[in-house]
Amino acid sequence: MTETQHFWRWSEKTYQAPDLDWRAASSITVGVDVGSVSSQAVILADGKLLAFNSTRTGSSSPDSALRAFRGAAEPIGLTLDDISYAVGTGYGRVNVPFADRTITEIACHARGANHMGGPSIRTILDMGGQDCKVIRIDERGKVLNFIMNDKCAAGTGRGMEVIADVLSVPIEDIGRRSFEIDEEPAAVSNVCTVFAKSEATSLLRAGWSVNKVLAAYCAAMAQRVAGLIERMQVEREFFITGGIGKNIGVTRRIERLIGVEAIKLPADSVLDPQIAGALGASLFAHSLYRKAQKEAAAAGGTAPGNGGTPGGAAEPAGEGAGVAG
C-alpha cells in the first residue's frame, strides 16, 4: 500500500433495496443531510426506503450533496430528473442545489428517529461531527423541546477522529478496543481536543496501552454528553442518532452514566443511526410532496405527477419523466 492510511475515515456506506422497482412508483422523494463531517442521502419510492448513501463532506457543500445522492441513486439508474421532491437538512442544507425546501436537522432527526425507533421514542441524542443535541419529541415525531450546546470538537465526531489519527487506530475499531482493558481508567482531564493530542502522547509515554487511552477518551466524551442529557431529564425510550451513535465505546458509557439503555435497531436492520437526519428529510419530502399534490388536485389542477404544484414547480419536466418511466 502506497497510499497513506486515514485512520479517522469511516468506510462509506451505501444501500439499495433489492426488491423495489422505483420505475413503478408514483413519487421519488429525497432527503439530503449535509453535515460538517459526513453527508447522507436517502431516497424513498412512494414513501418506502429505496436507497441511501453516506459519504464524507468535502470542501464544497453542493458537491457533497450531489455525491451523496449519486452514491445512492446511480447503482439503480436513478437521476436528478427523477426526483419528485427533495428536502435538504444539516449544517450545509442551504447548499443542496436540487432541494425544494430546507428543514432544520433538529426536526429531521426527530422524524427519522421516530421512524427508526418507533412512536414510543421520546428522547433523542444526536451526536454529529460538529455538535451534539438532545431532542424531546411526541409520538408523531414532532419536536417538543431541544437543547444544543455551544460546542467545541471535544464531545463530537470530529474530536474522535483527531484521537483516531493521533493513536493510529481505525475509527471503526475505537469502540470495541476501548473495552479491551483490564480496568476502566479515569476520563482524560483535558477537555480541549487540541490539548488532548499532547495528553495522549504523554499517557502513552507513561506506559498506558493504546486501548486504555481510548477508554479514557471515550469516557471523557461520554461525560460531556451525559451532562447535556441530564439537563433535559431523559425519559425512557431513548434513541441515539448521528455518527458517534456507532461508537459503542461512547454510547455504552453514556448509558452507564445516565442509567438508561438506548433503544437499538434490530440486528437485521439495514438502517444506520447516521442516516436518521436524511431519512427524516426524505419523510418530510414525501409528505410535502403529497400535500402539494392534494392542493393541486383541490385547485382543480393537473394530474398527479405533473408540474404546477409548489413543490414540483422547480423541476416539472423531471417529475413527469419519473412517473412515466
Add this chain to the structure above:
Amino acid sequence: MIANYGYEDGSGFYYITVDTDICIGCTEYGCTKVCPGNVFAVEMDDYDDFVCTVAEGARKRLRELCSVCKAQNGSGGTERKLPCTAACPGGALRHSW
C-alpha cells in the same frame, strides 16, 4: 417548541430558552432589535411559523456574545433584567443566569 441554546463559560453551563409557541404571530421582533451581539433572528421554522431563533452564526459564539450582558446583569434568572428578555412582549425568552 421549547428551544434551548446552551453554552459554557468559566463559571458554568448556561442556556437561552425560547418558547417558540409564544412567538407565533409576533410582529414586534423586539429580540432582534435590542441585542448588542445580534444573537437573535426571526426565521420560519419547520412547521411554517415565524419564530425567534438564535441565529446560526451566533450559536457557536454565545459564550462571547452574551459575555457583555452577563457581566453587567449577574444572576438575572427569569427576571426581565436583560435587554433581550425585557424586549420580548410575550415573555418568550429566558436566560438561565
Add this chain to the structure above:
Amino acid sequence: MIVAGIDVGAKNVHAVLIQDGVVLAKAAVVSGFDQEESAERGLQEAARVAGIDRSAIQAIAATGAGRKALAIAGQQPTEVLADGRGAAKLRPGARTVIDVGADEARAIRLSPEGKVLDFAINEKCAAGAGAFVEAMSRALDMSLGDFATSSLGSTQSIPMNAQCTVFAESEVVSLIHANTPAADIARAVHDAMASRVSAMVRRIGVDDPVVLGGGAALNVGFVKSLSEALGGVNVEVLPDAEYLGALGAALIAWESAS
C-alpha cells in the same frame, strides 16, 4: 545573592535571574517532556547568559503549569500570583493584567497597591490561547511573525463562526479556497481570539491601566484586535512580556530570601 524565577510552560521554559533585587539575566528554552530536565536546562542557560556558575543560584521559585513537578524549587507560586507580582513591578499602578500564553490565558485584577483582587483563567480551550493563532498560521503556511504583522494590513473584517480551533482550521481552509487575502484571514483569526480573551477579561472587569504579558503580547495583530474587542481601551504591552511569570517568580524568591 542570586535567585531565580522559572516559568515552566507548555511550550517554553522562561528563567529570570535576580541579583540583589535587580534583573541579572533572562533565558528561554523549549519545554521537553521531562519538566525537571527542561527547568534545569532553562536555569543553566540563564546562568550562562549571566556569566555565573549554576551553583551560584541560591533560591528558586517556579511557576507555570509544570511548577509542581519541580523538586528544586523552594517556592511554587501560582501563575496568578507570579503574573500579578511581575506586572506590578514592570508597570506600577497596573489594574488589569492579561497574560496570554500558548496553552493558557489569565486575567487578573490588581488593587492600586498591586494585590490580586480577582482573576479568571482559561486553561481548557486552545481557541482562547496562543495555540489558536499558531495553528491558524500553520494552516496558512506563514511564520507566526508574518502572520501577526500581516493582520495590520487587513482592509475588511470577516467574522469567524467557529469557536473551536479544530473547526476553525477548516473555516480558514475555506477562506483560503475563496481567495480571501491572507491579511484579512489573519485579522479574522486575531479578532476571534481577542473576542474570546475579552469575554474572559470582562468577567473580572476592565480597569485602566490594562497591561498585557505572555507570548501573545509579542503579536501586534493580536494586541490591536484585543484593544478593539475591549472597547478601544489602551492595552500596554509589558517589556519582556513573555518573561512576566518568570520575573514575578524571581521577585517572590528574592523577597522571601532577603
